[in-house]
Each structure stands twice: as structure tokens, then as C-alpha cells.
Amino acid sequence: MNFAESVRLALDTIRVQKLKSFFTLLGVMIGVMFLIAVVSIVEGMSTYMKEDFAAKLIGVNTFNVRRFPDFNFGNVTEATWRExxxxxxxxxxxATMIRQTLGPDFRTAIExxxxxxxxxxxxxxxxxLAVAADGDYFTIKKYGVAHxxxxxxxxxxLGLPVILIGTEIAEHFFPNLDPIGRELRVKGVPFRVIGTIEKQGNILGFSMDRLAIAPFNSPMSRLTNPLGNIDQLIVQAPTEAGVDEGRETVRELLRSVRKLPPSRPDNFILESSESALGFFNDLKSKLIVFGTALPAIGLVVGAMVIMNIMLVAVAERTREIGIRKALGARRRDIMGQFLVExxxxxxxxxxxxxxxxxGGAKLVAALTPLPASVAPWSIAAALVVGAGVGIVAGLYPASRASRLDPIAALRQE
Amino acid sequence: MTDDELARVRNKEIGFVFQTFNLLPRASALANVELPLVYAGVPAAERKERAMEALTRVQLGERVHHKPNELSGGQRQRVAIARALVNRPSILLADEPTGNLDSTTSEEIMRVFEELADQGQTVIMVTHEPDIAAHARRVVVLKDGVVSSDEPKAVFQARIAQGGKAH
Incomplete structure (x- = not known):
């Protein structure tokens, strides 16, 4: 049977019976709509987390040497916490030891x-957000100086009490004033403002412009870390390939300095954007599973409706099937025609x-901070799923049509 | 024979002409005539050419792009005959081909059949009307499912002319 003709016939049927076709296709439409919307939103979240959240907070080709993870999202057990x-x-x-071992190719900063x-x-x-930092901090974080x-x-x-502040701090503490040269007291300790940092924007609703950065050697370190320890050493590799190399160097160094036998796990963390996103990747796979299970129900309903409509079509067109068979159509020709339809x-x-x-994804993108991006593969998948649903739903009606006896079919009015 | 073998015989060896024409209402005359060729697997270009040729044979070369409901009864039956002929069947079976037509159109259709027969096409036709039957070269009369006479055209015509019954 002629493929193009079957397609045209199906399109004709839709055109002639718009309302009926609309209801016929409602199930598939809704199923596919949610499929696309869910995948787009989850993919959008994923892009957002990767590019904005992780890359901005941790940085490109960067890992943080820490005592324990900074980004843990409520799934830490009591035992882990105690460890x-x-x-x-x-x-x-x-930090000094790590810096010496890594050499000058790596940018580093204590934060x-x-x-x-x-x-x-x-x-x-x-x-x-008070920060005490040294080294290449501004370069790694891409904090440009605005004023x-x-x-x-x-x-x-020398650790002089000078400070650079974010735009939000500047606007709040120095309304309609030039903050440069003025004094900002942090926990009562006076710092002289020498510059402002370019606007950084929001991440997941948190403003990135509320920071105040002072030199590591300044009194700020005693304010942030009264015990004299440091929170983390930020390490930025010169290339993407250098990240793993740097991590291994640091790991070996710390393990040997801390005399950890091979049986013991690390008692420090080398946190990168990937490791910080581990929790999100868990969440994402769950969202995809649940988000696609729901539309799948719509598709099943859609398949049943299409099957019914095709059974009606076969009954209505028994005579046509009889004519075609009289002219030499084989079973597979009739079957193919109704499957294509x-x-x-x-x-x-x-x-x-x-x-x-x-449209739904765009709407979500417009109304919420989530940047829903439509994945091309999801469109292709939806079309394949659509065709698949049609073929599965059409199998039974088409096989019934193909088995009609031409004489009986022609006799029917 | 299997279903597919039967389909092949219907497609290649036998052409059907029905009383009610049985054209596909949504397809043009040309598309209707092309249909047996589609199932025979003939490529599109050759299909069109052969369909046009068949339509010309039944003197319907002009109205090929019209749908069946835009054609008169006689024209529809010609399309049906063209469709039956297009695959060059061994036998053309016609089941009361003039049953739905007026007498003038019936005569036209019978002329088409006669021409085909003259060109060597075997036509087997069923009819209730002696006038129509009189066009055939050989007339077999069936009564209650039993053959009651089997005569050449001339004998049959003579018997009808004398006021005799067909059977």
C-alpha cells in the first residue's frame, strides 16, 4: 500500500472531523506535552545547577581542599556528621605545604x-558574608573590581584592615554615598573600604553581592575563624585535564602527611563542582523517572482511544477494504494502510x-527562576513514542481489517 | 491457495466490474484505476501511464482527475472497467454492469465490452436482461442454479426475436 496515500488519508480524516480528532488525540497530546515539559524543566534545572550554581560557587577547573563537604543538602546522617x-x-x-607541592602552575587561594x-x-x-582570602582569590572567583x-x-x-564589598553591601551601608575610603565595622572591628565588586547576581535565590572581602592576614581571619584554622584552600588547575592530576597530588600529599594507611578513607574532602552536584544527580534521575511515569499513563489512555477510533474506522470502511481486496490487496497491504493511519x-x-x-516549559521558565531548556533528544523521543503508540494501538484494528473476507466485506452496505 | 495467492490472482488474472461500480469515493478516477497497479508493485510513473491508457481505451481520457461523485453513472462504470482492465487480466468478470444504468448508457457500456471482446479480451457477464445478454457471443442461461441452455449469440437472438423466453 502506498505510504503517502495512507498518510494523506489520515490527515484528511483529521481535517474533516476536527472535534472528534481532537478528543482522539487528547491522550497522546497530554502525555507528550508533560513528557516534553518535565524533561525540559529537569534539563533546565540541570543546566542551571551545572553552569550557574556549581560553576559560580566552585569555579571552572577548580576544587576545594576542605575538612568536610561544604555542599551537603540535608542527607547527612548523624554518624557521618560525627565522623x-x-x-x-x-x-x-x-595550605602552604599544598601550594609548594602543586607548584606555580596551579592558582590557589585560602578562603x-x-x-x-x-x-x-x-x-x-x-x-x-565576611571573607578572609589571599593569593589568587579574585582571579579564581572572577570577582572584578567595579570601583x-x-x-x-x-x-x-601586612594584613591591613582594608575591605572590598559587594554591590548590595555598598548600597545598604552607604546609601547615596561613595563607600570608597569610608569605614565598615565587622563585629565592631573597623575596616576601610577600598573598592566594590562587580554585581554577581543571584544563585537559587541567594544574593551573591552580600560579600565583604578582607586580606587573609587581616583581623578578618580571627573574626571568621576564631580557632585559627582555615576553611578551605581553593585550587584551580591550568587545564581541565590538570584537575584530576592536582587532586591526586593533593590527596597523596595529605594522606602521607596524615599517615593514613591504605585501609582508611580520606579524612578530608577535595570538593569539585561534580562532587557538589552528586546530590542533584540523584534527585534528577528520580525526577525523570517520576516525571515520565505520569505522562506514560496519558499515553496508555491515548493508545486505547486511538485503538477504538481505528476499530470504528475499520467498521466504517469495510466496503473500501472489500474493494481493495478485490483489486488484489494482500493482508499486509491492508494492515500497513491502517497502521500508517x-x-x-x-x-x-x-x-x-x-x-x-x-510552550509549558517556556511558561515555567518565564514564571520561575528555572531556565527550562528544551532538549532536542526529547522532541525526537516524543515523536518516536507518538509513532510507537499509534502502531501499538493500530495493530489489533489493522489485523482485523486485513483478515476481512473480501466477499463479505463487499456485500456490506 | 493461500490468501496471498488469491490476492495475486484477483490482482493479475481477473478484473472485476460491479453493478454498484465500487470505486473509492475519495480518490480521483485516475487514482482508482491505478489501484490494482499499486498492489501489483508497479512503479509510480509507469502506473500513471498505464492507467491513462486504460482510461483512453474506455473513452474517458479527459475526466481523469474527477472524483467518482463528479462523474455520471456511465462514466463511473467506464472508470470501473478501466480499473478492471489495467492489469491486463485473463478474464474480465462483470456482475450486472448495467443494472444501475439507464438504457442509453447501458448500450454505451455494452459497446465498450464488445470492443474489448473484439480486441481479444475474455468477458464473462451476468445479467437478467435478454437485451443485454444479446450482446454476448455465447449465452448460458441459468435457472435456479442449473444450466438450462448454452447457445451461440445467433441462436439466442433468433429465439428471443420469436418471442421466446430467455430460459
Whole structure:
């Protein structure tokens, strides 16, 4: 049987009976729509987490040497937590040792952070993300200086109480004032503002512009880490390939310094954007499973409706089938014709569903901070699923049509 | 014979012409005539050429792109005959081909059959009307499922002319 003719016949049927076709295809449409929307939203979340969240918070080709993970999302057991608390702390000399071992190819920075109340005479006290950092901190974090200047080498070495602040801090503490040269007190300790940092924007609703960065050697370190330890050493490899090499170097170094036998696990963490996203990848696979199980029900319903419609079509067109058989159509010709018709119906439904799904994803993207991005593979998958549903639903009606006796079929009015 | 073998015989060896034409209503005359060729697996270009040739043979070369409901009864039956002929069958079976047509059109259709017979095409036709039967070269009369006479055209015509019954 002529493929194009079957497709045209199916499209004719849809055109002539718009309302009936709409209801016929509703199941497939809704199923495919949700399939596309769910996949787009999850993929969008994934892109967002990878590019904005992890890359901005941790950085490209970067890992953090820490006592225990910074990014843990509520799935830490009591026992794990206690094990973390028993781990040795990091101190400046650990960082120095790692830096010497890694050599000058790697950018490094010590970073201590803590939410601390700050104040000026011009505004109410407010919490800021206080940071004490050294080395290549600004380069690794890609924090550009908007106004004023960065720390001088002398300020860093001597640990002078100078500070660079985020735009939100600047606006809050220095309303309608130029903050440069003015004093910001952090937990009562005075720092002189020497510059502001370019606007960083939000990540998952958290403002990135509430930081206040002072030299590591300044009094800030005692404010963030009263015990004298350091939170983390940030290491940035020169290339993507260098990341693993750097991680292994640091791991071997720390294990040998801490005299860990091979049977013991690491008592430190080398946290990268991938490891920080481990929790999210778990979540993502669950979302995909549940998110596609639901539309699958719609597709099953859609398949049943299409099967019914095709059974009606076979009954209505018994005479046509008789004529075709009288003219020499074989079983497989009739079977093919009705299968193509069912698949065409279903693919049209899927195509409409794809359109609606993309629309839905765009709507979600517009109304929420989630950037839903439509994955091309999901469109291809939806079309294949659509055709598959049509073929499965059409099998029984088509086989019934193909088995009609031509004489009986022609006799029917 | 299997279903597929039967389908092949219907496709290649026998052409059917029905009383009610049995054309596909949504397909053009040309597409209707092409249908047996589609099932015979003839390529599209050759299909069209042969379908046109068959339609010309039944003097319907012009209205090929019309749908059946845009054609008169006689024209529809010509399309059906063209469709039956297009695969060059050994036998053309016609089941009361003039049953739904008026007498003038019936005569036209019978002329088409006669021409085909003159060109060597075997035509087997069923009819209730002696006038129509009189066109045949050989007339077999069936009564209650039993052959009651089997005569050449001339004998049959003479008997009808004398006011005799067909059977």
C-alpha cells in the first residue's frame, strides 16, 4: 500500500472531523506535552545547577581542599556528621605545604567565610558574608573590581584592615554615598573600604553581592575563624585535564602527611563542582523517572482511544477494504494502510503535544527562576513514542481489517 | 491457495466490474484505476501511464482527475472497467454492469465490452436482461442454479426475436 496515500488519508480524516480528532488525540497530546515539559524543566534545572550554581560557587577547573563537604543538602546522617567532627582541622601551614607541592602552575587561594553582622553609621546593622582570602582569590572567583582598587601586595602581606564589598553591601551601608575610603565595622572591628565588586547576581535565590572581602592576614581571619584554622584552600588547575592530576597530588600529599594507611578513607574532602552536584544527580534521575511515569499513563489512555477510533474506522470502511481486496490487496497491504493511519494520527497528536510542552516549559521558565531548556533528544523521543503508540494501538484494528473476507466485506452496505 | 495467492490472482488474472461500480469515493478516477497497479508493485510513473491508457481505451481520457461523485453513472462504470482492465487480466468478470444504468448508457457500456471482446479480451457477464445478454457471443442461461441452455449469440437472438423466453 502506498505510504503517502495512507498518510494523506489520515490527515484528511483529521481535517474533516476536527472535534472528534481532537478528543482522539487528547491522550497522546497530554502525555507528550508533560513528557516534553518535565524533561525540559529537569534539563533546565540541570543546566542551571551545572553552569550557574556549581560553576559560580566552585569555579571552572577548580576544587576545594576542605575538612568536610561544604555542599551537603540535608542527607547527612548523624554518624557521618560525627565522623566529620573528628577529622583534623586545616591550618595555614597545610595550605602552604599544598601550594609548594602543586607548584606555580596551579592558582590557589585560602578562603575563610562566615556570616557576621557589620555596621556603619549610615544604616542598620546587617549580616554580611565576611571573607578572609589571599593569593589568587579574585582571579579564581572572577570577582572584578567595579570601583576603587584591589588589595595591594603590601596590604595583603601586612594584613591591613582594608575591605572590598559587594554591590548590595555598598548600597545598604552607604546609601547615596561613595563607600570608597569610608569605614565598615565587622563585629565592631573597623575596616576601610577600598573598592566594590562587580554585581554577581543571584544563585537559587541567594544574593551573591552580600560579600565583604578582607586580606587573609587581616583581623578578618580571627573574626571568621576564631580557632585559627582555615576553611578551605581553593585550587584551580591550568587545564581541565590538570584537575584530576592536582587532586591526586593533593590527596597523596595529605594522606602521607596524615599517615593514613591504605585501609582508611580520606579524612578530608577535595570538593569539585561534580562532587557538589552528586546530590542533584540523584534527585534528577528520580525526577525523570517520576516525571515520565505520569505522562506514560496519558499515553496508555491515548493508545486505547486511538485503538477504538481505528476499530470504528475499520467498521466504517469495510466496503473500501472489500474493494481493495478485490483489486488484489494482500493482508499486509491492508494492515500497513491502517497502521500508517494510526501512526499518523498519533504523531500529529504528539506534534501538538510537543508544541504545548515547549510552550509549558517556556511558561515555567518565564514564571520561575528555572531556565527550562528544551532538549532536542526529547522532541525526537516524543515523536518516536507518538509513532510507537499509534502502531501499538493500530495493530489489533489493522489485523482485523486485513483478515476481512473480501466477499463479505463487499456485500456490506 | 493461500490468501496471498488469491490476492495475486484477483490482482493479475481477473478484473472485476460491479453493478454498484465500487470505486473509492475519495480518490480521483485516475487514482482508482491505478489501484490494482499499486498492489501489483508497479512503479509510480509507469502506473500513471498505464492507467491513462486504460482510461483512453474506455473513452474517458479527459475526466481523469474527477472524483467518482463528479462523474455520471456511465462514466463511473467506464472508470470501473478501466480499473478492471489495467492489469491486463485473463478474464474480465462483470456482475450486472448495467443494472444501475439507464438504457442509453447501458448500450454505451455494452459497446465498450464488445470492443474489448473484439480486441481479444475474455468477458464473462451476468445479467437478467435478454437485451443485454444479446450482446454476448455465447449465452448460458441459468435457472435456479442449473444450466438450462448454452447457445451461440445467433441462436439466442433468433429465439428471443420469436418471442421466446430467455430460459
Amino acid at each position: 566529620w567532627q573528628r577529622r583534623p582541622r586545616f591550618y595555614e601551614n597545610d 575563610n567565610t562566615e556570616f557576621i553582622y557589620a555596621s556603619t553609621p549610615y544604616a542598620r546593622p546587617r549580616q554580611v 576603587g582598587r584591589a588589595f595591594s601586595q603590601q596590604e595583603e602581606r 494510526a501512526a499518523t494520527l498519533s504523531v500529529v497528536g504528539a506534534a501538538i503535544g510537543i508544541g504545548l510542552g515547549i
